[in-house]
Amino acid sequence: MLTQQLVNGIVVGSVYALIALGYTLVYGILQLINFAHGEIYMMGAYVGIAVLGVLAAMGLTQQSLALSILLVFLVPMVYCAAYGVTLERVAYRPLRQAPRLSPLISAIGMSIFLQNYVQVAQGARDKAFPNLLSLGSFEVMGAHVSGLQVFILAAALAMMAGLQLFIHRTRLGRAMRATAQDRTMAALVGVDVNRVIAVTFAIGSVLAAVAGVMVGMYYGLVNHYIGFVAGIKAFTAAVLGGIGNVTGALVGGFLLALLESFWAGYVSAVYKDVFAFLVLVVVLIFRPEGILGGSTEVDRA
Amino acid sequence: MSAAPLLECRALTRRFGGLVALDALHLEVRPAEVVGLIGPNGAGKTTAFNVVTGIHPPTAGEVSFEGRSVVGLRPSAVLQRGIARTFQNIRLFRGMTALENALVGRHARLRTGPLGAILRSRRVVEEERAAVDFAMELLRFTGIERHALARADSLSYGDQRRAEIARALASEPRLLLLDEPAAGMNPREKGVLNELILAIRDRGVTVLLIEHDMRVVMGISDRVVVLDHGQKIAEGPPDAVRRDPRVLEAYLGSAHA
Amino acid sequence: MRSFASAPLLGLWFAFLALPFAGWRGALWTGLACAALVAAARTLGRVLRAEPVARRLAMAQEAIGESWEFMLRGTRDWRVAALVLLGLVAFPWVLDRYKTDVLVVAGIYVMLSLGLNVVVGFAGLLDLGYVAFYAVGAYSYALLSTWYGLSFWPGLLGGAALAAVFGILLGIPVLRLRGDYLAIVTLGFGEIIRIVLNNWDDVTRGPNGILGIGRPHLGDFRFSQPMHFFYLVLALCLITMFIVGRLNRSRIGRAWAAMREDESAAECMGVNLVHAKLLAFAFGASWAGLGGVVFAAKQTFVSPESFAFFESVIILCMVVLGGMGSVPGVVLGALILVALPEALRELTLFRPMILGGAMVLMMVMRPRGFLRERGLRLAEGALPPGVPREEGR
Numbered sequence: 001m002l003t004q005q006l007v008n009g010i011v012v013g014s015v016y017a018l019i020a021l022g023y024t025l026v027y028g029i030l031q032l033i034n035f036a037h038g039e040i041y042m043m044g045a046y047v048g049i050a051v052l053g054v055l056a057a058m059g060l061t062q063q064s065l066a067l068s069i070l071l072v073f074l075v076p077m078v079y080c081a082a083y084g085v086t087l088e089r090v091a092y093r094p095l096r097q098a099p100r101l102s103p104l105i106s107a108i109g110m111s112i113f114l115q116n117y118v119q120v121a122q123g124a125r126d127k128a129f130p131n132l133l134s135l136g137s138f139e140v141m142g143a144h145v146s147g148l149q150v151f152i153l154a155a156a157l158a159m160m161a162g163l164q165l166f167i168h169r170t171r172l173g174r175a176m177r178a179t180a181q182d183r184t185m186a187a188l189v190g191v192d193v194n195r196v197i198a199v200t201f202a203i204g205s206v207l208a209a210v211a212g213v214m215v216g217m218y219y220g221l222v223n224h225y226i227g228f229v230a231g232i233k234a235f236t237a238a239v240l241g242g243i244g245n246v247t248g249a250l251v252g253g254f255l256l257a258l259l260e261s262f263w264a265g266y267v268s269a270v271y272k273d274v275f276a277f278l279v280l281v282v283v284l285i286f287r288p289e290g291i292l293g294g295s296t297e298v299d300r301a
Numbered sequence: 302m303s304a305a306p307l308l309e310c311r312a313l314t315r316r317f318g319g320l321v322a323l324d325a326l327h328l329e330v331r332p333a334e335v336v337g338l339i340g341p342n343g344a345g346k347t348t349a350f351n352v353v354t355g356i357h358p359p360t361a362g363e364v365s366f367e368g369r370s371v372v373g374l375r376p377s378a379v380l381q382r383g384i385a386r387t388f389q390n391i392r393l394f395r396g397m398t399a400l401e402n403a404l405v406g407r408h409a410r411l412r413t414g415p416l417g418a419i420l421r422s423r424r425v426v427e428e429e430r431a432a433v434d435f436a437m438e439l440l441r442f443t444g445i446e447r448h449a450l451a452r453a454d455s456l457s458y459g460d461q462r463r464a465e466i467a468r469a470l471a472s473e474p475r476l477l478l479l480d481e482p483a484a485g486m487n488p489r490e491k492g493v494l495n496e497l498i499l500a501i502r503d504r505g506v507t508v509l510l511i512e513h514d515m516r517v518v519m520g521i522s523d524r525v526v527v528l529d530h531g532q533k534i535a536e537g538p539p540d541a542v543r544r545d546p547r548v549l550e551a552y553l554g555s556a557h558a
Numbered sequence: 559m560r561s562f563a564s565a566p567l568l569g570l571w572f573a574f575l576a577l578p579f580a581g582w583r584g585a586l587w588t589g590l591a592c593a594a595l596v597a598a599a600r601t602l603g604r605v606l607r608a609e610p611v612a613r614r615l616a617m618a619q620e621a622i623g624e625s626w627e628f629m630l631r632g633t634r635d636w637r638v639a640a641l642v643l644l645g646l647v648a649f650p651w652v653l654d655r656y657k658t659d660v661l662v663v664a665g666i667y668v669m670l671s672l673g674l675n676v677v678v679g680f681a682g683l684l685d686l687g688y689v690a691f692y693a694v695g696a697y698s699y700a701l702l703s704t705w706y707g708l709s710f711w712p713g714l715l716g717g718a719a720l721a722a723v724f725g726i727l728l729g730i731p732v733l734r735l736r737g738d739y740l741a742i743v744t745l746g747f748g749e750i751i752r753i754v755l756n757n758w759d760d761v762t763r764g765p766n767g768i769l770g771i772g773r774p775h776l777g778d779f780r781f782s783q784p785m786h787f788f789y790l791v792l793a794l795c796l797i798t799m800f801i802v803g804r805l806n807r808s809r810i811g812r813a814w815a816a817m818r819e820d821e822s823a824a825e826c827m828g829v830n831l832v833h834a835k836l837l838a839f840a841f842g843a844s845w846a847g848l849g850g851v852v853f854a855a856k857q858t859f860v861s862p863e864s865f866a867f868f869e870s871v872i873i874l875c876m877v878v879l880g881g882m883g884s885v886p887g888v889v890l891g892a893l894i895l896v897a898l899p900e901a902l903r904e905l906t907l908f909r910p911m912i913l914g915g916a917m918v919l920m921m922v923m924r925p926r927g928f929l930r931e932r933g934l935r936l937a938e939g940a941l942p943p944g945v946p947r948e949e950g951r
Contacts, residue, residue, distance in 0.1 A: 033738045043579075050578035082575055094922045102921045104684050104741055105878055109917025112871055116910035121579040228867070232746050239739075270757045277746040284739060285731045354826060380828040394819035397812075400945075401935055404809075405816040409828030411809045415837060418808030419801050421937060429808070429940035437945065449945055450934070472828055 001265065003143035009261030010254065011149045011218065014156030017253025018211035019234035021163065021246065022204025028180040028244035029200050030096075035107035036087055038231020039114040040080050040205045044212030045129065045222045046118060047076040052130045061132065068132060073155075076209040084205030085198050093194070111227075118224040126223045129216035152214045159210050160250060163203065167246065172199055180244070229273060233260075236280040242290025251291060305368065307332045307507050308353070308384070308476055313362035315345075315352050315531075322348040324531035325362065330476065335498060335508045337522035337539070339515075341551055345531040346511045347389055350478050354386050355379040366476065381409045385474035387465040389481045389511070395454040399445060399464045402453055403436035406471030439467040443497060459490040463497070470501070477501060479510040483517045495521050519543065527551065565600065569593025646792060650785040658784040662856060664896040665791030666849050671876040671892040672798045672885065673845025678874065679883035680806060681838035682818030684741040687748025688873055691721040691843040693755060693865035695850025697762065700860045703772040710774035710781075714851045721847025722840040729839040733832055748867055755862040767861025771854050787856050794852065795889075798845065803885050805841075811935045814838055815883075868910060875913045879920055 019041050026034045051072050055061050061068045091110045095103040135147020167173040178186040179196045187193045215230075216222045233256065241252025256279060263275045283290065310328040314321070322345045330336050338346050351357045353364055355376040364371050371379050385406070394402050411432055417425045440446045443463040448456055453464060462482055469477055479498070483491050491514065498521050502508055512518045518525060519539040527535040527542060529551040535542050542548055573589025580588055632638040650658045670692060677685045695717035702708035702716060728747055732740045755762045762768065774781040774790065781787060805811055813834045816824035825831050854860050872895060880891020899909060934941065 031736075031738075033742060035741075047578040079575075079578060086571070086575060091918050091922070098921070099682075100737060101678070101682055101684055101882075104738060105874070106918045106921040108686065108741075108871065108874070109914040109921070111914070112868075112910045113914030113918065116908065116914065118579060120907055120911065121576075121584065229749070232742070232749065235742055236746075271753065273753055274750050277750050280746060281731050281743060284735060284743065288735055288739075356822065356826070375830065375832075376822070376825045377828050377830045380826065386826060388823065392820050392823040394816045394823070396819055397815055398934065401812055401815070404936070405812050405824065405829065406827050408809060408813055408816075413809045415805060415810055415841070418810050419804050421804060421808075425808075426937055426940060429937045430942075432809075433936065433940050433942065437942065468827060 001142075003141045005261045005265040006258065007140075007143045007145055007149065008265075009258035011152055011257075012261065013254035013257030014153050015211045015215055015218075015230075015253075016234050016237045016257050017250045018156055018159060018207045018214075019230060020237040020241070020249040020253045021160070022208050023235050023238040024241075024243055024246060024249040025176075025200050025204045027238070028246075029176065029183070029197060030092070030103075032092065032103050033107065033235065034087075034092075034201075034204075035104070035231070036091070036111040036114060037204065037208060038227035038229075038234070039111050039118075040083055040087070040227070041208035041212045041215075041230055041234075042222075042224060042227030043083060043114065043118060044076040044080045044205075044209030045216040045226070046122060046127070046212075046224075047079045047209070048072050048213040048216050049127055049129055049222065051075045052132065056130065061130075065132070072132065073210060073213055076213050077206045080205040080209035080212075081202040084201040084208075088198060088201040093197075111231075115224055115227065122224065124224065126221045129220050129222055131217075131220060133217065148217060152218060155210065155214065159207055163207070163246070166203070172196070176200060233273075233276050236276050236283075239280060239288075239290055240283050242292040245290065245292050248290050248292035255291075304331045306330060307334075307367060308509070309363075309365050310349070310353070311363045311365075313349070313352060313364060314360045315348055315357055316360045321531050323352065323359075323362075326528070326531065326533055328526060328533065330507060330509050332475075332507055333502060333505065334523045335502050335510070335521050337518035337525040338509060338511045338528065339513070339518055339525060340528035340534075344528040344551075346528055347480060348531075349528070350386060350480055350511065353379070354384060354478065377409065380472055380474070383473075383475040384478065385469035385472045385476075386478035387462070387469050387480055387482060389484070391458075391461045391465055393453040393461055393464055393468070395452070397453060398450050399440060399453055399456065399460075399467070400433070400436055400449040402464055402468045403439055403471045404432055406468035407432050407436060409472050436467070436471055439470050440464075442470075442500070443467040444493065458485045459487075462486065462494075466497070466501075470504075470506070474506060476507045476509065479508060479512075481511055481513060483512055483514045491517055565593045565597040568596050647789070650788050655784050658788050660896065660900055662784055662787045662791050664893055665788070665795050666853055666856075667873065667876060667896055668795045668889055668892045669791070669798050669852075670846055670849045670873050671880070671888050672795075672802050673842045673849070674873050675877045675883065675885070675888045676802060676805070676814075676845070677838050677842035678877050679881075679888065680811060680814040680818070681835065682814075683737055683835065683838060685744045685839070685842060686741050686870055686874070687744035687746070687751075687867075688842070688846055689865050689867070689869040690744070690748040690751040691725060691846035692850040692853070692869070693751050693862075694721045694724050694843075695847030696854040696860045696864070697755065697768070697850075698847075699851040699854045700768040700771045701761070703854075704768060704770055707772065709772060710851070710855050713855075714848060717851035718844040718847040721850070722844035725840045725843025726836055729836050733835055745867075748865075748870055752862050752865055752867075755865065762862070765862060767859055767863075769859050771858045771860065773858060774855050781855075787852075791852065794848070799885060799889070806883075806885070807933070807935050807937055810834075810837065815935055871910070871913065875917055878917055 019037065022037045022040070023034060026032060026037070052061070055068050055071060087110060091106045092103050095106055133148055133151065135151060137144060137146040139145070167176060175186065175191045175196050176199065178189070178191055179193055183193055215226070234253070237252035237256045238249050239252070240256055241248025241250065256276060259279065260272055260276055264272045306329040308328070308330040310326055313323055313326040313328070315323040326345070326349060328349070338349065340346055348357070352359050353371070355371065355374050355378070359372060366382055366384060371382060371384070374382070394405060397405070411428055413425050413428055437446065437449060440449050443466050445456070445460050445463050445467065448460060453461065456464060466479070466482065482498070483494055486494060495517060498508055498510070510518070522539055524537065525539050525542045526533060527545070527548050534547045534551055535545045569589040569592045572592040573585040576588040577585040633642055649661060653661070670688070674685060674688050677683050698720045699713040699717045702713055708716070728743065732743050756765055781790060813824065813829045816827065816829055817831060817834050821831060853864070876891040876895050877888050879895070880889065881887030899906060905912065
């Protein structure tokens with residue numbers, strides 16, 4: 001039982017962490033909560049379904065499994081990057097100098113818009129995510145572990161490692177860190193801030209796309225509403241770890257999912273979402289800078 | 302020199318991470334004085350204001366006003382005690398009129414609560430009327446009466462500085478902290494400002510001001526305190542401070558020599 | 559948007575974006591529509607920027623605002639006010655039952671949006687779970703009425719008070735933090751309330767909801783027809799406008815506005831942020847509670863369905879479109895957003911998209927909404943004569 005909750009928690013945690021990274025990256029640079037980020041994740045899952053549909057029609061899923069899997073991830077990643085960049089361009093960039101409330105309202109409007117768009121275009125009912133991988137399963141210390149779960153964890157860790165490499169080893173990554181520290185200063189030393197912001201949205205969206213496809217594979221079902229709750233959870237994870245802090249998003253994601261998994265296993269499955277919210281409130285009261293966060297928001301205000 | 306200090310900072314220290322912005326600062330301001338606080342950029346002048354007004358808690362040390370400690374009070378409570386301030390980068394409520402700005406400054410001296418505001422008894426209307434009269438008097442005093450009903454962000458730079466002073470005075474402070482009031486003003490406006498500050502003192506308000514413009518500081522200050530690296534390096538009448546070798550050294554190479 | 563790309567390119571881009579969701583044909587239409595829209599907007603923009611048109615447009619905008627102000631000033635005269643009131647009172651006699659019922663719903667939304675306007679428009683705090691307080695009001699009256707037979711009027715007070723308590727409890731953890739956190743915490747709280755209502759079967763009867771809620775009485779008179787509720791809601795709306803207006807034009811309203819403009823400067827000027835925020839939050843919540851009680855009494859039935867997140871968005875939209883902070887603007891926004899779906903029934907499915915799109919557009923193009931805030935935050939008559947009126951606001 002205990003190890004089983006642990007396994008479930010780790011799998012869900014890798015999803016939370018991937019989405020939380022998107023919140024944290026954007027927050028770090030713009031101090032903006034991108035409310036529409038959850039919808040990008042949801043749309044990633046839908047694009048995955050569309051790709052699978054095309055692949056199946058072409059008979060490619062039978063011929064080359066590896067290529068299919070690659071495409072099922074790659075196409076949603078490209079698409080979500082495009083969605084993220086467009087979102088920023090349309091709904092946030094015109095408001096960069098506006099009062100603080102404006103981009104928040106614009107963000108929530110965009111979130112509603114996208115959710116409803118998917119509902120209208122794809123129907124309100126749950127959509128099946130075709131099963132592509134049947135990897136079997138095995139037992140570890142009494143816990144049931146499926147091959148898919150291992151795959152999900154591995155893919156998530158690979159994405160996170162890639163992100164770390166990007167942030168610390170590339171020019172653009174350095175520009176991102178500089179912009180996060182002081183946007184005006186970064187612009188003065190020649191960083192193209194608009195480009196950095198666009199790239200940040202693209203990266204966050206790519207990670208969300210991966211999370212969306214993985215969730216589709218994991219649960220086999222997707223609907224237009226999944227972005228909403230996942231968004232709140234991932235934001236909680238980001239705050240728990242320390243918003244603006246990349247490592248914090250990972251720690252927060254896994255920690256929240258583990259806590260939640262134990263809560264669902266031992267206390268109440270129905271009130272699982274309530275628990276996540278309680279975690280958020282408790283963190284905000286006692287340690288608003290999060291586990292790994294440095295300065296508090298109070299000083300910055 | 303014998304009067305009890307109005308404001309007294311003892312061993313006031315404030316660190317930001319590894320940076321020591323204020324280093325065991327001793328500062329006294331006596332009633333009815335105009336004290337100039339000068340020093341190179343980054344010397345800790347604005348930090349001193351922020352610590353005194355409760356924006357940043359001190360890392361160590363004590364601030365007392367009229368003999369009572371103000372450490373740990375919220376900024377609104379510090380204002381209630383009688384310390385008001387202006388800001389280096391003007392922070393008026395931009396979308397509100399100059400009059401409304403001054404009325405917000407009067408907030409702490411008014412009593413009307415939510416119920417009173419809804420019922421609006423005669424007492425409440427009287428209070429509002431008196432508050433408006435007082436605010437208008439201050440706008441007249443600072444010379445921007447004719448802009449009373451103009452939005453704050455439509456005022457000229459100098460008028461915005463004056464509106465900030467009016468807003469601060471509206472709380473009837475006994476100590477007024479002015480953070481670079483002459484910044485961005487032309488020489489004529491600076492002359493008017495000098496007279497305004499002296500008039501404020503004549504109203505019985507003690508003034509502590511941060512200023513880079515030496516003609517302003519030296520012209521109106523009774524006493525000048527020089528900070529460098531968070532420490533007080535000199536103190537005294539303007540003429541003496543001007544000749545102090547440590548002060549010259551601190552400013553050497555800086556633009557304000 | 560001018561430097562972004564040309565209209566055909568934009569059309570192509572959005573066609574590409576829509577492809578996985580809308581299919582080939584849908585993508586094609588999306589692309590064409592986008593290209594046409596962008597081209598139209600540009601042409602229109604060029605014409606509108608031309609001097610005579612632009613001036614006329616600005617004049618028209620100004621005229622709308624001024625005539626609105628004129629009308630409002632008019633109602634200060636008791637004769638005009640009586641005439642307007644008479645017109646309002648006559649509504650149910652002219653309209654049929656259904657339309658009267660729509661007006662009742664509109665009235666409840668007016669109350670809700672005026673309450674939210676205090677939080678978002680006056681104090682500048684974004685509350686995304688407003689409907690949770692509406693639910694607290696509705697359910698507390700539903701339970702008190704069905705369990706203990708509590709009548710409507712004390713229920714009205716009880717619902718409002720309980721909602722205010724929830725508002726304060728929720729506001730406390732986020733007091734020290736930036737407004738964004740309040741948004742997300744209220745968003746989460748809205749979900750929690752819905753989940754609890756759906757699952758706490760013993761008390762709320764889950765998704766089935768609560769039936770048989772008592773209707774209001776006034777002596778022997780029992781409110782049963784839409785017309786009766788129309789008068790009740792009309793009275794409550796007028797009271798709300800009165801109260802909200804007076805709060806705004808007072809020391810409290812000035813403190814809220816200052817806080818909205820610059821939080822820490824307001825604190826330095828003596829505004830206690832804790833008090834100001836909690837007051838705004840509690841006031842907004844209690845008004846939602848009030849609306850909830852009226853809603854429950856009118857329907858005699860409540861279920862979690864009525865308190866979905868989207869309701870919060872609709873109310874927020876009324877505030878944003880009408881003009882944050884402007885009482886008449888918000889009333890206008892509420893009336894429009896209730897009337898529009900009635901007029902455009904075939905677009906029900908697209909309603910969220912239209913609202914969401916409108917919110918983004920409004921923020922990008924005209925963040926002040928239909929009507930901007932006007933007038934001083936000051937009791938009428940407190941301004942001495944002879945204060946020079948200048949540039950205006």
